[in-house]
Amino acid sequence: MSTFPTRQILLNSRPDGLLKESDLVRTDAVLDEIDDGQIIIRNQYLSLDPAIRDWMSESDSYLPPIPLGHPVWCTVIGEVVKSKSSLYAVGDTVWGMGGWAEYSVAPEDYVFPADMSLGLPVNNHLSVVGAVGMTAYYGLLDVGKPVAGETVLVSTAAGAVGSLVGQIAKIKGCRVVGMAGTQEKCNWLVNDLGFDDVINYRETDDMAAAIAATCPNGVDIFFDNVGGDILDATLLNLAQKARIIFCGRISGLNSDEPIPGPYNMWQILAKSARIEGFLISNYFADFENSVPVMANWVKEGKIKFKEDVVEGLENTPEAFLKLFKGTNKGKLMVKI
Amino acid sequence: MSTFPTRQILLNSRPDGLLKESDLVRTDAVLDEIDDGQIIIRNQYLSLDPAIRDWMSESDSYLPPIPLGHPVWCTVIGEVVKSKSSLYAVGDTVWGMGGWAEYSVAPEDYVFPADMSLGLPVNNHLSVVGAVGMTAYYGLLDVGKPVAGETVLVSTAAGAVGSLVGQIAKIKGCRVVGMAGTQEKCNWLVNDLGFDDVINYRETDDMAAAIAATCPNGVDIFFDNVGGDILDATLLNLAQKARIIFCGRISGLNSDEPIPGPYNMWQILAKSARIEGFLISNYFADFENSVPVMANWVKEGKIKFKEDVVEGLENTPEAFLKLFKGTNKGKLMVKI
Numbered sequence: 138m139s140t141f142p143t144r145q146i147l148l149n150s151r152p153d154g155l156l157k158e159s160d161l162v163r164t165d166a167v168l169d170e171i172d173d174g175q176i177i178i179r180n181q182y183l184s185l186d187p188a189i190r191d192w193m194s195e196s197d198s199y200l201p202p203i204p205l206g207h208p209v210w211c212t213v214i215g216e217v218v219k220s221k222s223s224l225y226a227v228g229d230t231v232w233g234m235g236g237w238a239e240y241s242v243a244p245e246d247y248v249f250p251a252d253m254s255l256g257l258p259v260n261n262h263l264s265v266v267g268a269v270g271m272t273a274y275y276g277l278l279d280v281g282k283p284v285a286g287e288t289v290l291v292s293t294a295a296g297a298v299g300s301l302v303g304q305i306a307k308i309k310g311c312r313v314v315g316m317a318g319t320q321e322k323c324n325w326l327v328n329d330l331g332f333d334d335v336i337n338y339r340e341t342d343d344m345a346a347a348i349a350a351t352c353p354n355g356v357d358i359f360f361d362n363v364g365g366d367i368l369d370a371t372l373l374n375l376a377q378k379a380r381i382i383f384c385g386r387i388s389g390l391n392s393d394e395p396i397p398g399p400y401n402m403w404q405i406l407a408k409s410a411r412i413e414g415f416l417i418s419n420y421f422a423d424f425e426n427s428v429p430v431m432a433n434w435v436k437e438g439k440i441k442f443k444e445d446v447v448e449g450l451e452n453t454p455e456a457f458l459k460l461f462k463g464t465n466k467g468k469l470m471v472k473i
Numbered sequence: 474m475s476t477f478p479t480r481q482i483l484l485n486s487r488p489d490g491l492l493k494e495s496d497l498v499r500t501d502a503v504l505d506e507i508d509d510g511q512i513i514i515r516n517q518y519l520s521l522d523p524a525i526r527d528w529m530s531e532s533d534s535y536l537p538p539i540p541l542g543h544p545v546w547c548t549v550i551g552e553v554v555k556s557k558s559s560l561y562a563v564g565d566t567v568w569g570m571g572g573w574a575e576y577s578v579a580p581e582d583y584v585f586p587a588d589m590s591l592g593l594p595v596n597n598h599l600s601v602v603g604a605v606g607m608t609a610y611y612g613l614l615d616v617g618k619p620v621a622g623e624t625v626l627v628s629t630a631a632g633a634v635g636s637l638v639g640q641i642a643k644i645k646g647c648r649v650v651g652m653a654g655t656q657e658k659c660n661w662l663v664n665d666l667g668f669d670d671v672i673n674y675r676e677t678d679d680m681a682a683a684i685a686a687t688c689p690n691g692v693d694i695f696f697d698n699v700g701g702d703i704l705d706a707t708l709l710n711l712a713q714k715a716r717i718i719f720c721g722r723i724s725g726l727n728s729d730e731p732i733p734g735p736y737n738m739w740q741i742l743a744k745s746a747r748i749e750g751f752l753i754s755n756y757f758a759d760f761e762n763s764v765p766v767m768a769n770w771v772k773e774g775k776i777k778f779k780e781d782v783v784e785g786l787e788n789t790p791e792a793f794l795k796l797f798k799g800t801n802k803g804k805l806m807v808k809i
Contacts, residue, residue, distance in 0.1 A: 248599065308716040406719050406720070409752050409755055411747060412741060414742035
C-alpha cells in the first residue's frame with residue numbers, strides 16, 4: 138500500500154489579530170488510509186485568500202472554524218494520487234478544499250475537476266479561471282447585472298478579484314473606476330487594464346468627494362472587497378437603483394472588536410439600492426459554463442491578470458501575511 | 474375670484490431630537506393665485522408618517538429639507554377646489570404632497586387621483602390603499618418576492634405597514650412572525666391578523682435567541698422598519714438567500730449622532746443575502762394596477778387594518794409625536 142509522507146502546518150491556537158508563527162505548529166505526517174468517497178491530492182499549488190483568516194477564528198463564518206491541530210484549510214490544486222471516489226481517478230487534476238501541506242485528504246464533495254483541455258496552466262485554475270476569477274465573473278455579472286454605460290466602482294481594484302471585475306465590466310461596456318493604494322497600482326489599472334479612472338485611497342483625504350469627482354453620474358455598481366469607511370463614502374454617491382456587491386470585509390478581519398456597519402445605510406433606502414452578498418461556492422456547479430468563457434477572454438488577450446507565486450510550503454505563513462499588508466502582486470499562491 | 478383662507482402650521486426651526494412646539498409657528502394665510510400646472514386642495518385628511526421628521530432635518534433624505542417658514546410637508550387627500558392643471562378638475566379627489574394646513578397648493582406632478590369607484594372611504598386612500606398599504610404591497614411582493622412556505626419576519630408588525638405586510642405574506646402562504654412592543658399588540662397580531670408567532674421586543678432580553686426560537690428555519694424575508702439592534706439580531710438568523718427589505722430607520726431618526734449600521738453585516742456575505750431599499754414613490758405610477766387588488770382583499774375580509782384618526786389641524790403636532798412614542802393605534806392621520 139502506497140503511503141504519502143507530507144509536511145504540514147497545523148493551526149495550534151486562534152490568532153489574536155494577525156496570524157503569528159506561535160499560532161502554528163509545523164509537523165510531518167504520513168497519509169495512507171482514506172475512507173470511501175475520499176481522495177488524496179498531491180498539492181501542486183496552495184491558494185492563499187483572506188477568508189482563511191476568518192476560518193481561523195472561533196466564530197462561524199460561512200464555514201465552521203478550522204479545528205485546532207488540523208492543517209490550516211485552503212483551496213489547493215493538484216493531482217489525485219489515491220482515490221476511493223467514483224468521481225476521480227488517480228492522475229486527474231482537481232481543485233478543492235485541502236490544507237497547508239504537501240498532500241491533502243479531501244472528501245469528493247469538496248473537490249472539483251480542473252478542465253485542463255482549455256489549455257491554461259494548472260496555476261491559472263487557482264486564479265483567473267479559479268474561484269477568484271469566477272468570483273469576479275459571477276459577482277459582477279450575476280449579482281451586479283451591469284448594463285453598458287453604467288458606472289462600476291471597484292475597491293481593491295488592483296487585487297486579484299478587483300482587477301478582473303474591472304476588465305469584465307469594460308468588456309460589458311461600462312465606465313470603470315478603480316481604487317488602489319499606490320500610484321504604481323493606479324497606473325497599472327489605467328494603462329494596462331483600461332480602467333477609465335482611479336482613486337489612490339492612500340492619498341485621498343475626502344473619499345466621498347473623490348468618488349463624486351470620478352463618478353459624476355453616481356455609482357451604479359460598487360464591487361466591494363473592503364467595507365468600512367470606503368463603503369460609507371460610496372453610499373453617499375450611489376445612483377438610483379445602485380447595486381453593492383458585498384464580497385469581503387478585509388477592513389474588519391483582524392479586529393476582535395465588533396466593527397460597526399456603514400453609517401450611511403439610510404442611502405440604501407434613499408436610492409432604492411441593494412446590498413447583496415454572495416459566496417462563490419454556490420456557483421461551483423456552474424463553473425463548466427463560465428470557465429470556458431473566461432478562458433477564451435484570457436486567450437484573446439481581453440483579460441490580464443497577475444499571480445504572485447511564492448515557492449515552498451515552508452514560506453506559506455509569511456506569504457499569507459502579504460494579504461493583510463497589501464504587498465502581494467496578484468493572486469497569491471504557494472507552489473509546493 | 475375665489476380665495477381660500479387656511480390655517481397653517483409652519484416649520485420655524487429644525488428640531489433637535491423630537492419635534493417641539495417651539496420649532497413651529499401657527500399662522501393664518503389666504504390661498505388664491507396659483508401657477509399653471511398647480512391645483513388647490515381642500516385637505517380632508519393629513520397623513521402623519523415618520524419620514525416627515527426626516528424632511529425637517531437639514532440633511533437631504535430622499536427629499537430636500539422642508540424650507541423654514543413653509544407648512545410642514547405631508548401627504549394629504551382631499552378635493553380639488555381650484556385647478557390650473559389639465560389633469561385635475563374641481564371636484565376630483567386627489568392625494569399627494571401637501572402640508573399641515575386646511576388647504577394646500579400642489580403641483581400636478583406631485584398629485585395622484587384617488588379611485589373612489591373602488592367603494593372605499595376617502596381616508597382608506599391614506600392607509601390601506603394609500604402609500605402606506607402599497608409600501609407593504611410592493612415592498613413584500615416586488616422587492617421581497619416571497620415564496621409559499623418561507624418565513625417572513627416583520628418588525629413593528631402592529632404598525633400600519635407591518636400589519637399589512639404580515640397579512641399579505643399570509644395570503645401568499647408564508648409563515649409570518651411579527652415583532653411588537655406590547656402584549657396587547659402581540660395578541661392582536663396572532664388572534665385577529667393570523668400571524669403564526671410574535672416577539673414582544675420590550676420583554677425580550679436576547680433578541681437573536683428570540684428570533685432563532687420563533688424562526689427555526691431561519692428568516693427568508695425580513696421586512697425592516699427599524700434598523701439598529703433588531704436588524705443586527707436578525708442578521709444572525711438569516712436563511713440562505715434571505716432578503717431584507719429596508720423600509721425605514723425609526724431607531725436612528727431622532728438622533729443627531731451618527732448611527733452605525735449593523736455590526737453583523739458579514740452575514741450578508743455568509744448567507745448570500747440581500748438588503749434592498751425602496752421608495753414607494755417609484756411605484757406611484759403603477760398604483761392603478763395594485764390598488765384594486767388590495768381593495769378587493771379588503772372587501773373580501775382578507776386584510777384588516779387600523780386607522781388612528783385625530784380630529785383637528787390644531788392637534789397635528791401632538792399627534793405626530795405618537796409615531797415616536799409608539800402610541801398610535803394604526804395608520805395615523807388628522808381629519809381636518
